[in-house]
Amino acid sequence: MADVNQSMRRINGSQAIAESLMQEMERDERVVLLGEDVGRSGGVFGTTRDLFDRFGPMRVRDTPIAEMSFTGMGVGMAMAGLRPVVEIMFVDFLGVCLEQIYNAMAKIPYMSGGRVPMPMVIKTAGGNIGSAAQHSQCLWATFAHLPGMHVVAPATVRDHKGLMAAAIRSENPVIFIEHKELLLKKSKDFLSGAEVPEGAFVTPIGKANIVRGGSDLTLVTLSAGVEYSLEAAAEVARDGIDVEIIDLRSIVPLDVETVANSVARTGRLLVVDEDYLSFGLSAEIVVRVLERLGPGALRQIQRHAVPDVPIPAALSLEQAIVPGPASIERTLREMAAAS
Template identity: 40%
Template sequence: MLTESVSATVKLFFREAIARAVSESMRRDDRIILLGQDAGRFGGAYKEFSGLYGEFGPDRVRDTPVAEAAMVGLGVGAAAAGLRPLVSITYMDFLMLGLDPLVNYAAKARFKTGGQITTPIVVKTTAGARGQGVAHSQCIEAWMMAVPGLKVVAPSTPADACGLLKSALTDSGPVLFVDHKRLFSTAGEVPLAESFVPIGEALVRRTGTHVTITAHSYMTRIALTAAEHLAEEGVSCEIIDLRSLAPMDVETIAQSAGRTGALLTLEEGQLTCGIGAEIAFRIRELVGPIRMARVGALRAPVSSNPVLEAACVPSADRVIGAIRRLLNN
């Protein structure tokens, strides 16, 4: 309790935490520029860049046309030439249009040039379902985890959003920062003092003894809700917020899963070649055979229809059901 009383915090919305991270980083490092559609005067699709245009002006906060390939390409080229661009791709679905420079150039630049070119770029994008339909809802983090040289982070709280984005903006890159439509309006305590969250470290969000749940981004909140209900039945869940997907803190998961003897992986994206599949195999290698289950989206597009969307993406009820089955087997 002592540490809590001395480390002062302020309550911020997730979107405010992002704006604060960018603002603090841009003040510290004039190589940081922001490129994005409606990132300037408009302040970002979710107001997550609110105030930045006013503080840093049109040279450092640049509105771009709708041209994801060139936006990421310009960011990557500028990074290779000495800037630290933050490129905002409004939805993760549209990141597909900008993958060539990110995957074929940025993720390989240091390797292919024998260390002569680094690309300290951060691409920030928004994943997740919230009524916007089949091409505005996808979570393709698992695709990105398969790219050597690319880091992927996906925070679930304002404090982590702030701390991880600040770390990403000092990293040698490239870093993909994934947030979520349903997180921008959530609030949480953020340290008053400037603070960084290291890339590559998971966090135990809730301690428990019966089952380990891994999640990231908005699904961490779903896991926490499920754990609350399960606690009433006497089931004790330990929740690991992955925070960083690549590199992944497998040790923290293994330590927990080894202790609980049961693992449930939760993700909003597809299960095939998914984050859960990756975690399960690596935990199997490290811990040996334990009970495992995975929860993710149905193998279907995510509709804008509210009934179909809710049917497709994981809910606390689905997590609860999966854990009951896992522990009863």
């Protein structure tokens, strides 16, 4: 955990990732970074800035556009004793290299009977910022459905740094999904967790974060959904609706306990998920809470997610289907009115 005496500064999400990579690569020479435009350009979102100059081309490798092979190369590197961080520029592109991700990276620890660790991170960017159907998805539930991978999606700036360090130090494979909105957001605009310690620290993977305490309703979300929900919660608070917001941080492992403890108090559950609705995170959360608390534990259940449609290009259409501050606020008011 963070040393409380460390000096804190406000930085933004992409700086936090770059700083974490820099510190972990300093700390452990086995850490290598590879991907498209991670070197000379410092990453299309700036998350790998300054690393090429500091560590050189063998540890910070600009690859050709060959995702299947350089992802498999990461698998081989991990088996050879390195700790690769493979960047796949957009999460949508993981389809190109899914074979190596779910058949090799995720399964080798199991297939080897626990003999082969897989200390590998796939860092990628997801989320909606107007990039339409092929550059906007989140897909975390897709990877959570496939066994053998931890799936992490940070929300606060602080967690961008701490969770990345945890992912790199883990012996297990991690899909690390950054949100483009959070990578581009200015530090001063964050509602939560933009104060970040300067030195290296680890935020444990698998422990949810209660970012706002409340008594009326439990709102479970992650990634950019946390900032959107904080905005919405501030609005409805004026009308006396007191929302508790839980940032899951990771969906594998899933911290059901923190969610269930909150729901046991509030009796009302809203899941806000920027991923697709069906067969996804929202249903999983609801079922796990019911399994833990019993089928009668919830007075209200609501799911707010992308309704099983490719992401459209036009802003008017995107806003109609993707959860944002306004739609979350609307959902909260509807729930309050119906209760």
